[in-house]
Amino acid sequence: MTVGLLYADEMRGFYKSYVMLALWVGLPALTIAIHFLQPLIEPAMRDWSLSYVVSITIAGIGGPLASVSLSASIVSERNQKVYELFLIRPVRRSSLILAKFAATYTCLVVATVISLASGMVIDSWLGAPFESLWNEIVTSVVVTLSAMAMACAGAVLIGMFVSSVALASIVSIFGGEILILVPMLPNYFDPSADPVPLAIVSGLVITSLFLVLTIYLFNHRQI
Amino acid sequence: MSKSISVKFDGVSKRYGDVVALDQVSFEIGAGEVFGYIGPNGAGKTTTMKILVGLIPSFGGSVFVNGHDVRAKESGLHRVLGYLPQEAGFQEWRTVDSVLRTLGRLSGLSQQELNERIPQVLDLTRLSDVRYKRVVHLSGGTIQKVRLAQAILHDPGLIVLDEPMSELDPETRHQVRVMIRDMANKGTTVFLSSHILSDVQDIADRIGVLNHGHMLKVGTPDELQSHFQVGNVVEVILNRGSHPLPSFESVDGIERVEEMASNRTLIHMTHQSNVDATMGLILRMLVQSGCQVRNLNLTRPSLEEVYLRFVGGEP
Numbered sequence: 001m002t003v004g005l006l007y008a009d010e011m012r013g014f015y016k017s018y019v020m021l022a023l024w025v026g027l028p029a030l031t032i033a034i035h036f037l038q039p040l041i042e043p044a045m046r047d048w049s050l051s052y053v054v055s056i057t058i059a060g061i062g063g064p065l066a067s068v069s070l071s072a073s074i075v076s077e078r079n080q081k082v083y084e085l086f087l088i089r090p091v092r093r094s095s096l097i098l099a100k101f102a103a104t105y106t107c108l109v110v111a112t113v114i115s116l117a118s119g120m121v122i123d124s125w126l127g128a129p130f131e132s133l134w135n136e137i138v139t140s141v142v143v144t145l146s147a148m149a150m151a152c153a154g155a156v157l158i159g160m161f162v163s164s165v166a167l168a169s170i171v172s173i174f175g176g177e178i179l180i181l182v183p184m185l186p187n188y189f190d191p192s193a194d195p196v197p198l199a200i201v202s203g204l205v206i207t208s209l210f211l212v213l214t215i216y217l218f219n220h221r222q223i
Numbered sequence: 224m225s226k227s228i229s230v231k232f233d234g235v236s237k238r239y240g241d242v243v244a245l246d247q248v249s250f251e252i253g254a255g256e257v258f259g260y261i262g263p264n265g266a267g268k269t270t271t272m273k274i275l276v277g278l279i280p281s282f283g284g285s286v287f288v289n290g291h292d293v294r295a296k297e298s299g300l301h302r303v304l305g306y307l308p309q310e311a312g313f314q315e316w317r318t319v320d321s322v323l324r325t326l327g328r329l330s331g332l333s334q335q336e337l338n339e340r341i342p343q344v345l346d347l348t349r350l351s352d353v354r355y356k357r358v359v360h361l362s363g364g365t366i367q368k369v370r371l372a373q374a375i376l377h378d379p380g381l382i383v384l385d386e387p388m389s390e391l392d393p394e395t396r397h398q399v400r401v402m403i404r405d406m407a408n409k410g411t412t413v414f415l416s417s418h419i420l421s422d423v424q425d426i427a428d429r430i431g432v433l434n435h436g437h438m439l440k441v442g443t444p445d446e447l448q449s450h451f452q453v454g455n456v457v458e459v460i461l462n463r464g465s466h467p468l469p470s471f472e473s474v475d476g477i478e479r480v481e482e483m484a485s486n487r488t489l490i491h492m493t494h495q496s497n498v499d500a501t502m503g504l505i506l507r508m509l510v511q512s513g514c515q516v517r518n519l520n521l522t523r524p525s526l527e528e529v530y531l532r533f534v535g536g537e538p
Binding site (some may be wrong): 016090 | 273276277278279281301302304306308311312313314316317321323329373501
């Protein structure tokens with residue numbers, strides 16, 4: 001019940017502080033802008049459907065975006081000693097961590113879905129075919145969602161143990177960029193390998209490991 | 224757990240690396256008692272309080288609340304505890320109402336209870352006018368009242384207040400003092416630290432004096448004065464143009480003389496002096512010297528004087 005309360009509270013915070021607006025409007029707007037502007041620089045993109053551009057754009061910025069936004073907010077709240085008032089109540093430290101992770105991840109997943117749906121709607125309206133690239137789109141989205149989960153969990157770990165917002169952001173960007181590569185590793189050895197299974201497994205395993213480690217360390221740490 | 228909550232610290236120690244924050248600190252707080260906690264910056268007051276409320280999970284010794292070890296999961300402490308930290312922030316997006324609603328729900332209050340309780344607490348802390356304002360836009364004193372409001376929202380049986388008077392104006396300080404006494408009268412146990420020693424002296428039943436992680440003494444304000452042996456003070460105010468005061472420096476029972484203004488002097492008695500005999504002697508000397516006395520007051524030393532004499536430094 002406590003996790004549910006904290007999760008709802010985090011979502012309310014995202015709504016009130018316009019984080020939701022920035023993600024749910026900003027991300028689709030960015031990908032659409034890239035679709036229409038990037039071909040001026042990269043002519044090959046002229047033939048790509050918007051849905052495909054959306055999927056590869058989100059794959060590129062999703063992990064780092066998740067990491068930076070979450071770790072920076074945690075460091076900032078920790079420095080302001082926001083959590084003291086939560087933890088002197090019947091709230092487990094693990095609940096606080098899980099609620100933060102789940103709320104941020106939800107926001108990012110919804111942003112991804114909105115971006116992709118917008119791309120498909122516009123593709124259909126323009127008569128641009130995206131069905132031929134459907135497999136690539138799905139692969140890209142699964143890899144992105146997996147990387148986002150790992151990045152969010154890594155961001156919670158960074159946020160709980162780094163004291164500077166700037167340092168947390170830098171470490172998170174590096175970490176997010178590295179994590180997005182994990183599901184791609186099979187392609188390094190075999191270009192025809194399907195990254196989806198590894199994306200799902202690595203997403204689950206690494207996310208769980210990060211979260212368990214954070215909870216263990218946070219339980220033994222002074223606030 | 225009942226409303227009457229007692230607290231016991233038994234040989235509590237805490238180190239931060241090589242720094243000893245608390246060293247074998249032991250004391251008890253009775254149910255319904257207001258226990259004041261004073262000591263200079265870095266004495267270990269906040270560490271003591273954080274250990275009690277569970278924010279510092281690792282420490283030596285034991286802390287019991289109504290006989291239950293605070294480290295035991297089944298202690299039930301968090302359901303009956305109100306805590307006002309020395310510094311605690313709120314997320315930028317939060318309004319006062321949102322702070323109380325979220326923290327109240329986490330304390331176990333239902334929506335219906337919150338709808339009844341929030342207006343009461345806002346009224347009590349005089350925050351009704353800012354209920355829907357963002358906390359970050361409020362003044363430091365008003366934010367301190369928000370911290371106090373969240374601490375008393377669920378009508379806790381034990382309330383821990385770390386510097387509750389800081390950033391408050393004199394009128395609000397008075398209100399908070401009255402509020403704390405009212406809560407104690409209704410059976411709430413109060414553990415408070417403050418650097419405003421007169422506030423502690425006014426409202427605390429007993430006081431603990433902490434210095435460098437050691438508990439120097441626990442007692443009532445009278446017991447502390449007696450223990451630390453600070454004598455009484457006679458304030459002499461002369462008419463303008465009066466003869467000057469005679470020299471009291473070598474008089475039996477007088478420790479020192481302190482000139483506060485051209486016509487106002489404080490005469491500090493030794494702690495062993497017989498107050499009546501020394502007062503009589505002072506009066507005789509004043510009359511014999513032809514001094515025109517406008518006012519003569521016998522005052523007991525304040526807690527601040529006791530504190531500065533035996534602990535020193537900034538409270």
